[in-house]
Amino acid sequence: MSKRVVVGLSGGVDSSVAAYLLKEQGYEVIGLFMKNWHDDSVTISDECPWLEDSNDALLVAEKLGIPFQTVDLSAEYKERIVDYMFNEYEKGRTPNPDVLCNREIKFDVFLKIALSLGADYVATGHYCRKKTVEKDGQAVHQLLSGKDPNKDQSYFLCQLSQEQLAKTLFPVGELLKSEVRTIASEQGLITAEKKDSQGLCFIGKVRLPDFLQQKLQPKEGKIVEISAVQDQFKDTTNTFANKQEELDYLAAKYTYTLADGKVVGKHQGAHYYTIGQRKGLAVGGTPEPLFVIDTDVETNTIYTGQGKQHPGLYRKALLIQPDEVHWVRQDLKLTIGGEMRVKARIRYRQPLEEATLYMTSKGLYIEFQNKQSAITEGQFAAWYLGDELIGSGVIS
Template sequence: MAKVVIGLSGGVDSSVAAHLLKEQGHEVIGLFMKNWHDDTVTISDECPWLEDSNDAMLVADKLGIPFQTVDLSEQYKERIVNYMFDEYARGRTPNPDVLCNREIKFDVFMDIALDLGADFVATGHYCQKKTTTENGQTIHHLIAGADPGKDQSYFLCQVSQEQLAKTLFPIGHLQKSEVREVAASQDLITAGKKDSQGLCFIGKVRLPDFLQQQLQPKTGNIIEIPAHLSVSRMSELSTEDEVFSLSRKRTYLESEGTLKGQHQGAHYFTRGQRRGLNVGGTPEPLFIIETDVESNTIFVGQGKDHAGLYRRGLFIKPDEVHWIRTDLKLEVGETMPVMGRIRYRQQLEPATLYQRADGLYMVFDDPQSAISPGQFAAWYKDEECLGSGVIA
């Protein structure tokens, strides 16, 4: 049996994962990652990491496994928080959960675990791993979790073959309800604990409040764009290169729309957002269809079906393309039919990858709502996540 270090988060998923590993006969060590302790940005009196670390310690004690806390707050601030500030300042929308897995759990944390002599690192993610040998090469497959409502493979879309080789997902084959049943049967304190909400490891925060620590409020205009203009703008962008045309971002001018109100900073908002505009009086709700941090302008449209929200294509720069299945990596000029998603919990949608000299294009069969720069597009074959990239 192996020596396994598990990230005990203080939640039910990692608690049950640790129990299952112990039951299988592995030597298990529980580590709690303390990644944030600036309570000035939380919106409640809760101290999430303190409560979570205490629950993790009680679970470890109940299971009879060694437990310790590791402080990764410096690396978290440097790699996640600073990156988030920088991305929002540029008018992009980062995904801290994907970044946290890539930069912290499967990098810094994994290094600590391996230094402790671990054969594997385990997490409570709802995803699965399969290992095969093809043409004499060992290949690790990242497979979706068995519970479709909890599948977290999207959050791990930036892991590598080397990281997967050293990772175990003990609960990936279970339904969430089964995980809670196991926790209750073992009398684990986390059995009925609610799933965590908010930013990865930071807790419940109002994003604008969090961002205002470094991104200062700056008054700008909210401009409503009529749907017909978005349609005509799309045709204006069209070229003989359909893949390129479908992936281009629409741009608008303030003079093309109607002033609806003001906001406190375009960098606090993202495409598809409805809440937080504080503008009423329209027949249908206003949705953000585009932001411009240079002019500090937010462009909005009425209704969730507004043409400005939808686009079929997206582009990923060469240095932002990541293949989990490196053996399937496309060469320039090659294409691949895939199933794709641009956000967590989104249903997989049919798409085609086009690898070109300037980068990777992903074109969906049907228009997608709120394709946002900074987010991750992930592509799949059946239940397997093959790779991902940051939307440019």
């Protein structure tokens, strides 16, 4: 009896090829398209990408000769992803909807639907790999980075659990993007030349400020420029009583007041901006472009600094609250007082950086070997041993 796999067909080339490969490997394949959005009160764009995408997904399923249906997950998506995003932005944090969409929608709601259809597995077109090893008589599922270094998407799956991984297949993880496109055109799949989708997971082409503006009211505030030679940026040789004190110091955010800088412009709402952002400030006349180094939603102020190298952008450590720490590999979990050398990243596509984890009663600290630019509250940090992603958490 061949195993049944439900593939999340998104109307893109990666999931199309994933479905083809599974069929070749002898699985019984069912294609499912997730419709995650149809709230017309929050318009995303005049075009309706999901219609076009679901149509492409249908054509691919027909070409491969597999059953196909559309499932409407928009209620769950609105509640678990969109409302969460608005809440986070309102608090001045920058959420990562793609990571959440994987944890909450594709590998939870969608997975449950697949299992109710008698599926043994779900599969997606993600560029990552899964390997299962035995440890102390237990099956342990490893989440490994994809073979294509430019397309590795393991980061987006950093919140998955062992239970979710047990039921998941990643058929394109061993391939390069170019190979995926070649297979698609050899098989005459309509998605072979289709551009990769940008924007929110499954909502289509979205411009974030426009999206946020529909729920978060614009309100004018000041843009303040902070000089790079401020006292608080001077590297003082501090002596710390213990490691905890040093970690607190290294992970602390710089704080600013209006008195620390000069007002250089106006903005329409601090919650539309994120640390490290350069576009959308519309302040000219500075020798180097201005970057956002901090936002204060309480006073509705944006603090900026000149140039990519501005010291206000850089920090050496970050903290993840105890209840926000997630281990993909439960068996490698640190207990209080534990530490571990890892490689870590604080955003998708960032090269992996040398770091050390310290588990304390306050939470998990990640101390980097080199200072990191734009460590952003609300985003996910993920840590790896070799090419295996073993854990992640929300930056506090």
